[in-house]
Amino acid sequence: MELPSKLLENAVNEISQLPGIGKRTALRLVLHLLRQPVEQSEDLANALLKVRGEIKYCSGCHNISDKEICQICENPGRDKSLVCVVEDVRDVMAIENTGTYKGIYHVLGGKINPIEGIGPSQLNIVSLVEKVKSNDVKEVIFALSSTMEGDTTIFYIYKQIKDYNVKTSTIARGIAVGDELEYADEVTLGRSLQHRIPYEQSLNQL
């Protein structure tokens, strides 16, 4: 794709470095910005600079936060002995939306992924192990996606904390509420049979 302007080419190249955005989409976005008032581009650029330069992470759980301690960690009503380990802020938001979890979180900031060059040292694992060592934690819940990377990350952390006085658990895998059995994959269906629960218990969850 040969563009008639270096400025345009530069902008297209920068935008197309974002995940899921190719050169054509990048060009469409730049042409859109060129048709909008100059303020829109300025606001966008400033928002990007500000969020990258000034973003803070909660010193307790490493979640994104505007303050030193995030709202969840500073809430006295949350159970500090129950720690849910997640990948990033999106998972925290998803679990908070269920309204059923009363513990705190620990945000890893990613998953171990040798192909993308992400090792354990780039994730917030040391501080999690320290928390467990300090004996304040009764249970660690692993809420990572069950992919190769997720399972590797869980196993790596598990090995480091298993000798301490702490319970570990992973979220239940099973058929999603409302889903048809016939479309479920075999692994999920198999696990949902294996980890079946008493019917009376399921009634209480309605």
Next chain:
Amino acid sequence: MELPSKLLENAVNEISQLPGIGKRTALRLVLHLLRQPVEQSEDLANALLKVRGEIKYCSGCHNISDKEICQICENPGRDKSLVCVVEDVRDVMAIENTGTYKGIYHVLGGKINPIEGIGPSQLNIVSLVEKVKSNDVKEVIFALSSTMEGDTTIFYIYKQIKDYNVKTSTIARGIAVGDELEYADEVTLGRSLQHRIPYEQSLNQL
């Protein structure tokens, strides 16, 4: 979607104003930038500011250009009496890629679209009419997509230049090379029959 940080929310809101990007995709893009070196965000922001603030348009054809006159307009080998009217720089690039067009372009910068509030005065139409009036143009080729907006724009321009000594034409509509007849829509197939060409002529185009 309630985000735990104002900075994050601001960045997500700005990005999701771009066409085709929703809040979830915007959040994914911001989280990606947060994991990359700060330079990537700076380069992106600077490229956006620079392209919006310093972009120039060719004084001849209104195409994006780094110079006062674009490479196509200043090329003495191009036929200045043949003007191809297109929507934006992407169409110029597409036609240039065919390697078959030796005239010049006139970039409108959009199509008449009352729903999006784009009227004729926001497009580069006056300068096209002036070009025709000055008698330097022998033929105007309309190369706009055949949508409601494209057809309206063509008809608006046609009415303003039809009384001058100029030929007008539109690009051929028909079955794309390599396409199967059975999957073509009726309008396109109908037009391709109506505007059939002598077989000998098609042989010369191979």
